[in-house]
Amino acid sequence: MKSDNQLIDNPVMKEKETLISRLKKELSKLYKKHAKSKEALNHDGTPRHNSVREQVKKNIATHEAEVQRLKEEKKHLSENVDVSTLQDYRSFKEIDNEGKYLFDFVTTSVWNARKKMVHWLRPFFDCDNEVVDLFYALTDCHGWIKSTKTEVIVRLEPLQQPKRRLAQEQLCRKLTALGAQTPKGKWMVIEVGESPVRK
Numbered sequence: 134m135k136s137d138n139q140l141i142d143n144p145v146m147k148e149k150e151t152l153i154s155r156l157k158k159e160l161s162k163l164y165k166k167h168a169k170s171k172e173a174l175n176h177d178g179t180p181r182h183n184s185v186r187e188q189v190k191k192n193i194a195t196h197e198a199e200v201q202r203l204k205e206e207k208k209h210l211s212e213n214v215d216v217s218t219l220q221d222y223r224s225f226k227e228i229d230n231e232g233k234y235l236f237d238f239v240t241t242s243v244w245n246a247r248k249k250m251v252h253w254l255r256p257f258f259d260c261d262n263e264v265v266d267l268f269y270a271l272t273d274c275h276g277w278i279k280s281t282k283t284e285v286i287v288r289l290e291p292l293q294q295p296k297r298r299l300a301q302e303q304l305c306r307k308l309t310a311l312g313a314q315t316p317k318g319k320w321m322v323i324e325v326g327e328s329p330v331r332k
């Protein structure tokens with residue numbers, strides 16, 4: 134379904150602003166160059182037209198005129214345009230409410246799961262201002278999975294700091310104690326340990 138709102142920021146306006154910004158930077162360099170250049174004079178005391186200073190002056194005048202022209206053009210542009218009037222743009226589609234509800238549900242579920250896990254981790258780690266960082270360190274650990282007839286064993290690599298590793302081990306024991314099962318009825322076992330692959 135086509136959305137009623139087909140307005141976007143005018144891309145021409147953005148182009149003009151980019152050009153103006155670029156020209157202003159160039160002008161800034163030209164002003165500095167002009168200030169440093171020496172004035173070259175003819176025998177009669179008039180400025181030489183082909184001197185570096187005069188060339189810079191002409192460039193400054195050209196750039197300033199261009200900036201002024203772009204500013205005038207920008208004044209007559211509207212900030213928003215209907216997307217259907219532009220080439221290479223497709224109409225905005227209205228987001229299906231059901232899809233949005235599903236996305237919101239998943240986002241909320243992930244957020245709630247993170248919040249719950251941090252809550253479970255907190256009693257095992259006394260640095261309250263670092264507990265969220267520790268949770269993210271745990272979820273970022275490498276690990277290994279082994280499936281038997283009755284279990285799915287998830288082994289996480291141990292964290293380096295003893296205090297953090299102890300909290301990691303205790304949380305893994307708590308998660309295992311919850312008795313979670315896969316859809317086929319295998320028990321989830323979460324543990325901390327070294328690589329099961331022999332070196």
